[in-house]
Amino acid sequence: MKGKKVILGITGGIAAYKxxxxxxxxxxxxxxxxxxxxxNGLKFVGEVTLRSLSNNNVYSDSFAExxxxxxxxxSITDWADLFIVAPATANIIGKLANGIADDALSTSLLAFxxxxxxxxxxxxxxxNNPAVQRNLDFLASHGVxxxxxxxxxxxxxxEGKGRMAEPEHIFRExxxxxxxxxxxxxxxxxxxxxxxxxxxxxxxxxxxxxxGITGFKIAEQAAMMGAETILITxxxxxxxxxxxxxxxxxxxxxxYNAVDKEFDSCDCLIMSAAVADYTFEVxxxxxxxxxxxxxFPAKRTKDILFEMGKRKKSQVIVGFxxxxxxxxxxxxxxxxxxxxxxxxxxxxxxxxxxxxxxxNKVSFVTSDNVEELPSLSKEEIAKLxxxxxxxxx
Ligand code: CTP
Numbered sequence: 001m002k003g004k005k006v007i008l009g010i011t012g013g014i015a016a017y018k019x020x021x022x023x024x025x026x027x028x029x030x031x032x033x034x035x036x037x038x039x040n041g042l043k044f045v046g047e048v049t050l051r052s053l054s055n056n057n058v059y060s061d062s063f064a065e066x067x068x069x070x071x072x073x074x075s076i077t078d079w080a081d082l083f084i085v086a087p088a089t090a091n092i093i094g095k096l097a098n099g100i101a102d103d104a105l106s107t108s109l110l111a112f113x114x115x116x117x118x119x120x121x122x123x124x125x126x127x128n129n130p131a132v133q134r135n136l137d138f139l140a141s142h143g144v145x146x147x148x149x150x151x152x153x154x155x156x157x158x159e160g161k162g163r164m165a166e167p168e169h170i171f172r173e174x175x176x177x178x179x180x181x182x183x184x185x186x187x188x189x190x191x192x193x194x195x196x197x198x199x200x201x202x203x204x205x206x207x208x209x210x211x212g213i214t215g216f217k218i219a220e221q222a223a224m225m226g227a228e229t230i231l232i233t234x235x236x237x238x239x240x241x242x243x244x245x246x247x248x249x250x251x252x253x254x255x256y257n258a259v260d261k262e263f264d265s266c267d268c269l270i271m272s273a274a275v276a277d278y279t280f281e282v283x284x285x286x287x288x289x290x291x292x293x294x295x296f297p298a299k300r301t302k303d304i305l306f307e308m309g310k311r312k313k314s315q316v317i318v319g320f321x322x323x324x325x326x327x328x329x330x331x332x333x334x335x336x337x338x339x340x341x342x343x344x345x346x347x348x349x350x351x352x353x354x355x356x357x358x359x360n361k362v363s364f365v366t367s368d369n370v371e372e373l374p375s376l377s378k379e380e381i382a383k384l385x386x387x388x389x390x391x392x393x
Contacts, residue, residue, distance in 0.1 A: 001026065001029040001030045001031040001175065001178050001179065002029075002030035002031075003030065003031075003032070004030070004031045004032070004081050004082070004178045004179075005031070005032050005034075005079055005080045005081050005082075006026055006031050006032070006033050006034075006080060006081065006082050006083075006084060006174070006178070007033075007034050007035075007036055007076060007077070007080040007082070007083045007084070007108065007112075008022065008023060008026075008033055008034070008035050008036070008054070008084050008085075008086065009035075009036050009037075009038075009083065009084065009085035009086070009088070009092070009105045009108075009109065010035060010036070010037040010038070010041040010042075010044075010045065010050070010085075010086070010087070011037075011038045011040060011041045011085065011087060011088055011089045011091065011092045011105065012038055012039075012040025012041050012043060012044060012089055012091075013041075013044065013087035013089050013121045013122065013164070014044060014087075014121075014155040015086070015087035015121040015163070015164035016041055016044035016045045016087055017044065017045055018086075018087075018164060018166070018167045019045070019086050019087065019167065020045060020049060020050070020053055021167040021168075022084070022086060022167040022170055022171055023035070023050070023053040023054050024053060025167060025168065025171040026171065026174070027053070027054065027055070029171075029175075031178070032056070033053075033054040033056065034054060034056045034057075034059065034076060034079070034080070035050045035051075035054050035056070035058045035059070036058075036059045036060065036076070036104055036105045036108055037050060037058055037059075037060045037105070038060065038092070038103060038104075038105050039060065039103070040089075041060075041105075042058075042060060047060070059072050059076060059104050059108075060104050060105075061104060062103065062104045062107060072104070072108075073104060073107040073108040073111055074111055076108055077108050077111045077112040077113075080112070080114070081114060081115075081178060082114065082115050082117060082174060082177050082178055083108075083109065083112045083114065083115070083116045083117070084116075084117045084118075084119070084170065084174055085105075085109070085116070085117070085118045085119065086118075086119035086121075086147075086164060086165075086167075086170050087119060087120070087121035087164045088118045088119060088120045088121065089120075089121070089122055090120075090122050090126050090127075090129070090132045090135075092105065092106065092109070093118065093120060093132065093135050093136065093139065094131070094132070094135050095109075096109050096110070096116075096135075096139060096144075097134075097135035097136075097138045097139050098135070115143075115145065115177045116139075116143075116144045116145070117144075117145045117146075117147065117170075117173065117174060117177060118139070118144060118145070118146050118147070119146075119147040119149070119164050119165050119170050120136070120146065120148075120149050120162075120164070121149060121162065121163065121164035122149075122162050123154060123156050123158055123160075123162050124154065124158055124159075124160030124161050124162045125158075126162070127149065127160075127161055127162045128161075145173075145177070147165045147169065147170055147173050148161075148165065149161055149162050149163055149164055149165060150163045150164070150165055150166070151163070168239075169239075172239060172240070172241045173241050173242060175220065175224075175241060176220070176223060176224060176241045176243050179224045180224050180225075180226070181224065181225050181226060182225070182226040183225045183226060183390050184222060184225040184226045184227035184386075184390055184393070185226035185227070186226075187226075187227045187228070187267040187268065187393055188227065188228040188229075188230070188262075188265060188266045188267050188268075189222040189227040189228070189229050189230070189266065189267065189268045189269075189270065189389075190230045190232065190259065190262045190263065190266045190268070190269045190270070191215055191218050191219045191222065191229065191230070191231050191232070191269075191270045191272060192215060192231075192232045192233070192234075192255060192259060192269075192270070192271050192272060192273035192275070192304070193212040193214070193215020193216055193218075193219065193231060193232070193233040193234070193236065193238070193272050193273050194210055194211070194212030194215060194233045194234040194235060194236035194238070194273055194274070195207050195208045195209070195210040195212070195234045195235065195236075195273065195274045195275075195276075196234045196249070196250065196251050196252045196254075196255055196273065196274075196275050196276045196301075197234065197235055197250050197251065197276075198251055198252065198276045198278065198279045198280055198301075199251070199280065199282045200280050200282065200283065200287065200296060201282060201283040201284075201285065201286050201287045202282075202283075202284070202285070202286060203286055204287070206276065206278075206280070207235075207276070208274045208276070209274075210234075210273070210274035211236065211238070212233060212234070212236035212238045212273075213238060213358065213378050214272050214360065214378045214381065214382065215231065215233065215270075215272035215273060216231070216233075216236075216238040216239075216240050217378045217379045217381070217382035218270055218272060218382040218385060218386065219231040219240055219244045220240060220241065220244065220382070221379075221382040221383055221385075221386045222244075222386055223241070223243045223244045225386055225390065227267075227268075228245075229243070229244045229245065230244075230245045230247065230262050230266070231244050231245065231246045231247065232247045232249060232255060232258045232259060232262070232273075233246060233247070233248060233249070233273070234249060234250065234255065234273055235248075235250060251276075251279065252275045252276045252279060252301035252302070252304075253279065253301065253302070255273060255275060255304060256301070256302045256304050256307070259304050259308065260307075263308050263311065263315070264311070266315060267314070267315060267316065267393050268315060268316040268317070268318070268389055268393055269305075269308055269315055269316075269317050269318070270318040270385070270389075271304060271305045271308075271317075271318065271319050271320060272318075272320050272344070274320075274322065275301065275303075275304060276301055277300060277301060277303075278298035278299065278300060278301060279298065279299060279300075279301050280296050280297070280298055280299075281297060281299075303338070305317070305319050305338045305340065306337065306338045306339075309338045309339030309340060310339065312339060316341050316389055316392050316393050317338075317339065317340045317341050318340060318341060318342055318343070318344065318385065318389065319334055319335065319338055319340040319342075319343045319344070320343065320344045320345075320346065321334050321343050321344070321345045321346065321365075322346045322348060323345065323346070323347055323348070324347075324348050327345055327347045327363075328345065328363070328365060328370055331343045331345040331363075331365040332365060332367070335365060335366070335367060336367065341366070341392065342364050342365060342366045342388065343364075343365040343366075344362050344363075344364060344365075344381075344385060345362055345363045345364075345365050346360060346361075346362055347361065347362075347363075358377055358378055359375050359376065359377055359378065360375070360376065360378055360381060361373065361374065361375045361376075362376075362381055364384075364385075364388065
């Protein structure tokens with residue numbers, strides 16, 4: 001998001017206070033933010049708060065002499081890459097859908113010819129009103145994107161759909177629109193992420209330490225490069241923006257079945273998940289402790305990468321390896337045994353714990369080359385993996 005320019009439109013809803021957090025997230029991620037607030041929006045959050053958080057003048061009165069430019073509604077829209085309206089009342093949605101421009105925000109929205117992202121917030125009855133639904137449909141059919149409101153307690157005492165999406169969610173969605181390219185348009189990429197869990201009894205399971213961060217970053221990057229992106233993930237607390245199709249699985253068998261369904265129609269499979277090599281016969285009742293030795297008979301899971309490697313036609317296949325010793329030799333063995341195009345090798349050392357951390361030190365291993373990378377953020381690693389794939393796909 002570094003250097004990206006965002007207008008944040010704030011209208012008169014109680015969710016306006018959440019938009020203060022959104023400004024923080026955007027600014028922290030390196031974006032420049034200018035706020036355009038309606039008169040009612042400023043009744044919910046103060047101008048000083050918005051100016052201090054965004055570090056820019058707040059535009060709210062078309063004729064104010066402190067506006068940056070006399071034709072601010074045009075110059076600000078020329079300046080920005082993305083226009084977010086959060087919270088968006090039924091009123092501003094109606095104005096945009098019907099071409100009404102009677103204040104700083106509605107005038108600027110009408111003049112904006114790039115991506116608009118709207119996070120509606122209103123009472124359920126208002127949200128379900130046919131006039132509002134018609135306006136939403138009309139705008140969606142003209143390329144405006146929406147972040148659906150959440151369902152839950154509303155400030156007006158009602159319970160239902162209408163609560164503005166959380167600022168973290170709006171921030172995540174905005175990432176997609178700010179860093180887009182079309183390098184992988186028309187391609188389908190399947191990514192597996194995180195870990196699998198193999199049950200022992202109704203209470204316990206065996207798993208590993210994979211956080212899923214790398215796989216999620218890869219999925220975000222693939223979608224931002226225009227690919228149809230399917231993310232098959234084991235349990236994790238990571239979130240991804242909605243342009244990525246997320247399929248949640250738990251066990252290695254479920255992950256195998258999900259990959260199996262998608263593989264033949266995909267152009268690339270990236271197996272970043274740490275899949276369990278063994279699964280157990282699940283006890284239907286809780287296993288009680290004993291003073292004797294205890295054993296859990298295990299049987300091998302299917303090796304997804306190996307099976308897809310056998311079936312591969314024109315797909316690019318990327319495997320991951322996590323090694324503590326003889327790393328390159330082991331990675332090369334995996335590459336040829338699993339018929340992958342390259343292996344992303346994680347070497348687990350004291351200096352490079354990899355699990356759960358936002359940085360990692362990896363090498364790209366092909367049959368004739370080993371490219372050792374310095375310690376990078378997992379986002380940077382995801383970009384490099386996708387760059388490599390886009391040259392081969
Ligand atoms: N993998 C897989 N299915 C499994 C196990 C692993 O698809 N049942 C994939 C992983 O997603 C990863 C690659 O295989 O891309 C390497 O996994 P790893 O567990 O490191 O290698 P193994 O082949 O299982 O070998 P070992 O456990 O002996 O190191």
